Amino acid sequence: MEEPLSTAETTGNTRALIAQGPSWVALGLALIAVGVVAYMLIVDRAEKLNLEGVQTRLVGQIQQLETKIADQAKISATRAEELSAITQTLAQNLSRTARERAVLDAANLLDLANQRLQFAYDTTGALQALHLADERLRNAADPSFNVIRRIIAEDIVRLRAVPVIDTAGLQTKLQGLAAQVDHLPLRGQRSPTVTSTSSPHAALHTWQDWVAAIWTELRQLVVIRYHEKPIGPLLAPDQTVYLLQNLRIKLEEARLAVLLHDQTAYQHALLSAAQWLREYFDQAAPAVAGALTGVAELQKFNVQPPLPDISGSLRQVQRRAQELGLAISNAS
Secondary structure, eight states: OOOOOOHHHHHHHHHHHHHHHHHHHHHHHHHHHHHHHHHHHHHHHHHHHHHHHHHHHHHHHHHHHHHHHHHHHHHHHHHHHHHHHHHHHHHHHHHSOHHHHHHHHHHHHHHHHHHHHHHHOOHHHHHHHHHHHHHHHHHHTOGGGHHHHHHHHHHHHHHHTSOOOOHHHHHHHHHHHHHHGGGSOBTTOOOOOOOOSSOTTOOOOSHHHHHHHHHHHHHHHOOOOOOSSOOOOOOOHHHHHHHHHHHHHHHHHHHHHHHHTOHHHHHHHHHHHHHHHHHHBOTTSHHHHHHHHHHHHHTTOOSSOOOOOOOHHHHHHHHHHHHTTOOOOOOO
8 A cells, every 4th residue: 555645745746847837838828829720721711612602603693694684685686676677667668758659549549440441331430530549649749740630630531421321220121121021912912992882771773773783893893904014823822921031031131231231232132122022012002012112212222332541541650650669560
């Protein structure tokens, strides 16, 4: 068993350690300082690394934004070019002068006037189109249109000289004649009209009265007519049906000729109708006489009058349009 140290020895050791204490403290402080510096360096390095990462990310985002901005700028430039082209087109359309618009409108109206006259014999519609074309050129207030307007005025004068065809009136008269066909008496089928001056029950006192009465009856039953041409045989019932049907067809052909403005077909149909009325119907009957008079009046009409040439104004306005660089179709 070891003996405890004495008080003197202990005190000596303590003093010896105290004497050596400053060197150990300095070493500890140095180590602490080194640790602090190292920690600060590590923290600073970490912060630098974090900053570099953030900076890298920011640079990447900035580059992406720049790329998007560049793409958007290209799209905007493309749209700006498209808008500029549209604007130029609109500007060209809006900058088209009243003179050019008037030329185009007048060309269309004059083309319409020629078509109405040539294909429909519509002198009224053609005149309206000519007046509208002249009005359109007048509103443009361009002295260069005076030549065209003068030609239009000449065309109007020539067109007014064309006889107006009463198409509706002619068709109405032909329809009326066709409706009377079934009521026209045929030759040799007229019902006799008996006129008696005395009552059948009148008293006959003498034989002279009897002879006079019989003679009166015979005169009423027998009618003598004189004809320059020999009388043909009467028509059979089936032939009568065909005759009436063919007469109606001829009148309908005349109506169609009026619509088509075919004078040859019109006259031929009416000539055949008049000939059949004279040959097969009783001309002494008022209805037949009236039908013959109506056909004769219709034959006086010309459903195909000569038409003037009104294409001069159209050709003139087309030349003017070509001078202005306007594209229009040549209708004539």
